[in-house]
Amino acid sequence: MFDRIYIEEAVRDLPMTRKLIERFPKAEQIACERYGEVFNPKRQNFRAQKRNPALILAEKKGNRVLPTPPDYGLGADHHFYFSHMLNCLYDCRYCFLQGMYQSANYLLFVNFDDFIEDIRSEIDAHPGERCFFFSGYDCDSLAMDSVTGFVDRFLPLFSDLPTASLELRTKSVNTASLLKREPIENVVTAFSLNPEPVAEALEHKAPSVDARLAAINKLASAGWKIGLRFDPLIYFKDAVDVYQDFIDRVFNTVPMDAVHSVTLGAFRSPKTIFKKMESLYPEEPLFMGNLQLQGGMISYAGAIEDELIGTISDRILGFVNRDRFFPCQ
Amino acid sequence: MIHFATALHCEANPVIHFYGMKPCGQLGKARFFKGETARLVVTGVGSIASAIGVTSLGERYSEPNALWLNLGICGHPSLYIGDALIASSIRSEAAKERFFPQFPIATPWRGQEVRTLASPSSQYQPGVAFDMEAYGFYSAALAFTTVEYAHCIKIVSDNEAQPANAPLDKSLISDHIETHIQSIDTFAGQILDTLGTTEFSESLAALQKRALSKFRFAETQRHQFTERLRKLNALEPETEFDTTLQAPDTKALLNALQVQIDQLASTQVC
Numbered sequence: 110m111f112d113r114i115y116i117e118e119a120v121r122d123l124p125m126t127r128k129l130i131e132r133f134p135k136a137e138q139i140a141c142e143r144y145g146e147v148f149n150p151k152r153q154n155f156r157a158q159k160r161n162p163a164l165i166l167a168e169k170k171g172n173r174v175l176p177t178p179p180d181y182g183l184g185a186d187h188h189f190y191f192s193h194m195l196n197c198l199y200d201c202r203y204c205f206l207q208g209m210y211q212s213a214n215y216l217l218f219v220n221f222d223d224f225i226e227d228i229r230s231e232i233d234a235h236p237g238e239r240c241f242f243f244s245g246y247d248c249d250s251l252a253m254d255s256v257t258g259f260v261d262r263f264l265p266l267f268s269d270l271p272t273a274s275l276e277l278r279t280k281s282v283n284t285a286s287l288l289k290r291e292p293i294e295n296v297v298t299a300f301s302l303n304p305e306p307v308a309e310a311l312e313h314k315a316p317s318v319d320a321r322l323a324a325i326n327k328l329a330s331a332g333w334k335i336g337l338r339f340d341p342l343i344y345f346k347d348a349v350d351v352y353q354d355f356i357d358r359v360f361n362t363v364p365m366d367a368v369h370s371v372t373l374g375a376f377r378s379p380k381t382i383f384k385k386m387e388s389l390y391p392e393e394p395l396f397m398g399n400l401q402l403q404g405g406m407i408s409y410a411g412a413i414e415d416e417l418i419g420t421i422s423d424r425i426l427g428f429v430n431r432d433r434f435f436p437c438q
Numbered sequence: 439m440i441h442f443a444t445a446l447h448c449e450a451n452p453v454i455h456f457y458g459m460k461p462c463g464q465l466g467k468a469r470f471f472k473g474e475t476a477r478l479v480v481t482g483v484g485s486i487a488s489a490i491g492v493t494s495l496g497e498r499y500s501e502p503n504a505l506w507l508n509l510g511i512c513g514h515p516s517l518y519i520g521d522a523l524i525a526s527s528i529r530s531e532a533a534k535e536r537f538f539p540q541f542p543i544a545t546p547w548r549g550q551e552v553r554t555l556a557s558p559s560s561q562y563q564p565g566v567a568f569d570m571e572a573y574g575f576y577s578a579a580l581a582f583t584t585v586e587y588a589h590c591i592k593i594v595s596d597n598e599a600q601p602a603n604a605p606l607d608k609s610l611i612s613d614h615i616e617t618h619i620q621s622i623d624t625f626a627g628q629i630l631d632t633l634g635t636t637e638f639s640e641s642l643a644a645l646q647k648r649a650l651s652k653f654r655f656a657e658t659q660r661h662q663f664t665e666r667l668r669k670l671n672a673l674e675p676e677t678e679f680d681t682t683l684q685a686p687d688t689k690a691l692l693n694a695l696q697v698q699i700d701q702l703a704s705t706q707v708c
């Protein structure tokens with residue numbers, strides 16, 4: 110899976126590091142003082158690295174758990190996000206990670222205990238209030254779970270903390286570590302979904318839509334809460350019709366009582382990140398037309414975005430109540 | 439295109455022969471050679487000489503899609519003489535910064551730390567190859583490319599069992615390089631395949647020429663015009679866009695191109 114593992118000095122002797130080194134005995138081990146030496150230098154080509162990414166094992170220092178921007182939430186009193194890993198197994202053409210980081214190597218922060226302690230501190234700092242934690246902001250929460258062991262380490266924390274919730278954001282069908290345990294009421298597995306033409310053209314290496322829907326149903330049948338994330342909506346000829354049919358199909362497949370929340374957002378990106386994505390994939394039609402720059406953000410031209418969000422919101426609201434629906438405009 | 443840098447003529451000779459290169463000039467100590475698919479500079483020994491040679495080659499031949507390879511000999515405590523390795527990290531006793539080359543494809547050779555020294559040494563260290571050029575080569579090559587497309591391939595010329603002793607056996611060094619040149623060429627070809635190149639189609643190149651002679655573009659507009667042609671080239675390279683030349687001015691021309699792009703993109707996103 111990896112032919113190189115970069116190991117930061119600070120984590121060389123952690124049990125998780127040793128386990129991973131044993132797990133990939135053929136990988137060359139390359140020592141570094143700080144992960145930034147490998148991950149951050151400017152003269153790197155994300156697209157080229159994506160062909161053969163290495164694993165970097167490092168320690169996350171400083172702010173590990175951060176508040177989300179004010180308009181990004183699911184109705185709790187406080188919302189936070191954290192990233193135990195940067196970069197993803199999949200290669201979605203619209204993914205902001207490729208515009209955000211210089212390197213496509215998988216950077217795994219192995220000091221999980223520090224993350225867990227920080228999550229606990231946030232919960233302790235807000236007694237009696239509901240705190241929602243998003244994982245999978247800079248990676249897919251489940252895609253590499255068999256390597257990271259993320260679910261096994263983080264979920265027990267939430268089963269003991271009824272005022273806190275955790276979102277696992279994913280396109281993965283790698284749900285074994287969830288299915289082997291009893292469902293936890295305050296853990297939401299949120300699947301990103303797009304209709305087949307979009308998934309096939311833009312969500313490279315991700316499981317098919319059918320496979321994702323099957324995974325959703327398995328989890329729902331086992332009693333797990335599901336999030337449905339129609340984000341980012343992609344504009345193309347006939348997009349509205351295709352998305353409306355897709356919404357019908359999803360809601361006719363997924364049992365409604367398992368649905369925790371539904372979110373919706375059209376493709377958008379800060380200008381600097383967009384420019385970098387565009388320069389990596391200059392031949393990609395997604396980055397070429399029907400877009401506008403407004404307030405430092407690139408998004409679809411107003412009328413296109415309004416139509417996409419408006420018609421698809423209406424369709425979704427035919428299936429779920431407003432209190433479970435969180436469109437992002 | 440491959441851009442080779444070697445310190446010595448005896449390292450360069452098998453490469454020159456393999457790629458059918460001819461001499462094409464010199465600058466100071468640096469000697470240049472070129473063939474159809476590869477160029478080479480013999481830099482002379484040492485990190486600074488290597489950096490100067492690489493910079494001269496890069497400035498002489500502007501080539502955004504080149505793969506840069508430093509090919510030469512090294513000392514290693516335990517590898518066999520004649521074994522090849524590729525640098526997975528490069529450091530110098532004279533500098534703090536370290537380089538970490540990245541690999542878009544799996545490499546046929548083992549990765550090793552390469553440490554660039556100012557003079558030969560037989561104080562070998564476990565897992566470390568000693569050379570005298572890699573650091574200078576690498577820091578200079580990064581002015582022209584990224585860490586995926588600059589690599590140091592080293593052939594072991596001495597080890598603990600047979601430490602370096604002067605003078606160098608030049609014909610043995612050439613033989614060692616020659617043994618590996620085919621696999622180096624295969625590796626280079628595979629890496630170069632990861633770099634896409636696109637040229638304008640004939641119809642778009644003609645449109646570009648006619649538009650540039652018909653309209654007076656401000657600098658930003660010229661840039662926008664080339665960008666829009668690039669997008670059209672990716673979307674519909676063979677379409678005739680002659681009617682756009684009937685636009686009354688550059689602004690209308692640019693708008694007309696964007697309308698075409700919007701339409702085509704919406705049908706090709708998926």
Ligand code: SF4
Nearest residue numbers: 197199200201204248
């Ligand atoms: S699954 Fe998510 S994190 Fe991974 S590449 Fe796609 S958008 Fe990015």
